[in-house]
Amino acid sequence: MTEQKFIPKPYSNSKQKGSVTCASPSNIALVKYWGKKEHQIPENPSISFTLDNCKTTTTLSYSKKEDINSFSFDVFLDGVLKEDFKPKIETFFKRIEIYLPFLKEYHFKIETSNTFPHSSGIASSASGMSAMALCLMSIEKELTVIQSDSEESQNYFNQKASFLARLGSGSACRSLEGDLIVWGTHNDIDGSSNLFGTKYPYDVHQNFKNYQDTILLVDKGEKQVSSTVGHGLMHGHPYAERRFMQAHENLSKLISIFKSGDLDAFIKIVESEALTLHAMMMTSMPYFILMKPNTLEIINKIWAYRNQTQSKVSFTLDAGANVHVLYPENEKVAVLEFIKRELVDYCQNGHYICDQIGFGAQLIDN
Template sequence: MDLTRFTLTNYNNLPNKGSVTWSSPSNIALVKYWGKKEHQIPENPSISFTLDACKTITELNFEKKSKTDDSFSFKVFLDEVAKPDFHPKIETFFKRIETYIPFLKDFHFTIKTRNTFPHSSGIASSASGMSALALCLMSLEKQLNPNISGTDFIQKASFLARLGSGSACRSLEGDLVVWGNHQQIEGSSDLFGVKYPYQVHDVFKNYHDTILLVDKGEKQVSSTVGHNLMHGHPFAKQRFMQAVHNISKIKDILKSGDLDGFIALVESEALTLHAMMMASNPYFILMKPNTLKIINKIWSFRQQTGLPISFTLDAGANVHVLYPEKDAEQIYKFIKTQLVEYCQNGHYICDRIGFGAKQL
């Protein structure tokens, strides 16, 4: 793996101070990434819908140190409140990317971040948060290297974001992003996410994702712990092969507009993710009783009406309800009248496909 292309070697005339702000969305995987190798390399390829409403807005203020030392200097604020408990994760991120962003220790950074979705809502903010921070750092690099191309800027930002949170590399572009090398996806890489390069049927444009917040508590199992459970997992090899096969299948589904095929694949992927956790050692059940009630309601409604409603899950209890724009009115009515009652405090988020990060 040649990583020299991501290394900034010649830079001078560091700015004394400045500020940059990026907004970056979360994403929801259709074919799941679960299990990673060293250096945040995925064990299998994945593909995700980029979201629109659920995003993180990060402002990075930087000021050149009067004297460079051998430490990272930064403060982190969430919603204008200092968050020292975020420091270890940012410190780890900076250590991982210092080879590629060698001016990190030349500055003191003030990182001000906020989410458009409630904190501790059960929506993973690491993907949106780390991608927004990576983009801010790349905007600073662009001041030092103004000739960097748009493609190289995005690829390196995705590469950096991956070192903070694996799925963060899928949040920079949209509406569909592939991460992980796959023989049938041109340009795909284990090092960064790439915008899905092939034809997509109109039915998958403007797809909706209503997120039902079944459990808004902290994650029962951290992503790092969860991924590590795949080491020595009795079904790991079969799972990785299944994901590779499903990327091939979803390529045909996305082109043809096969909603039945989409539903079957996406729901199977969601349940397989949870099955892997239930079969790991130690084992976990991350779904809650209301998760199962929602899934059964969705299945019953789909059977009765023939409408193409489906679900997917992250590594938690919340349910992402997926459905096309053409059926949104009927399906949203069903969600409000029959599913919201299973959400914690009746909370849910209406989202849909988005098109990636923006500099503000």
């Protein structure tokens, strides 16, 4: 499959104006994507849990305009005009114009809000860009007279939405569906693609159903180094090629782990992946550290608690200081008590978010 598949035929319908609202969650990678090629193509495959409560809701209002030579849009976050968001949206529109040729025909009002702090280390770009992609695909569907609800048509819709989201933010392609999403071509996973995220196709043990993720907000400020810059530093990184191989190997191991329900093996891979991600940051040139002292305190507390109780609690990290505490549903009460008793003091203002596995983006209104 190539990108050409997503270039549409001339639209058969026309709309003067309209509005669509979509909500899309963030996701947390278990095998990490770090490093990308041109056009948002990942250097290695990744797999993620789709979240449920950490989401972005976007309303996209559109109206026909006379000047079709340029993009026209305004962006609002929580009702406040955000001029500083416009360059990223402009870049996104330029990348996807060939796949959505109606973009210059309309003025867009983009109204967005998050259920979590912006730039908190939770992937707001993933939830935001996936919500935007779903809104845009809903508009394209309105412009296409012949609409089908067949499985083939829905698969195309989901694939293109994920494809478009990827061009806005790589990890956004993993937020359109759930509960486990693979992004990046992998020899052992049928249907995997560099172009879009796909639902994990194999058996998943009951141990991983309704898996919990409590996000400890260690630092809610802007990251010192953006993910885009961090990805770029993988070019010429002395350990990059071995890291890309490791990601392939760990994803292969997870296939049997998901089938068997082996939580101890799951913990080893997920925690190793988190620490490897940050090790790559610390060994790039220039090098940088996104973890904070409290991040390490939390990790050590989790290890100590696990050793004392034989709990199956574990952690993972994104490219930031916050800690995602992962645990099976049957430990929910005990782990939350542990978090409140021993970990909350390490969170900024005592803030944390309780979340769990979710099942992707939703069209709320049209």
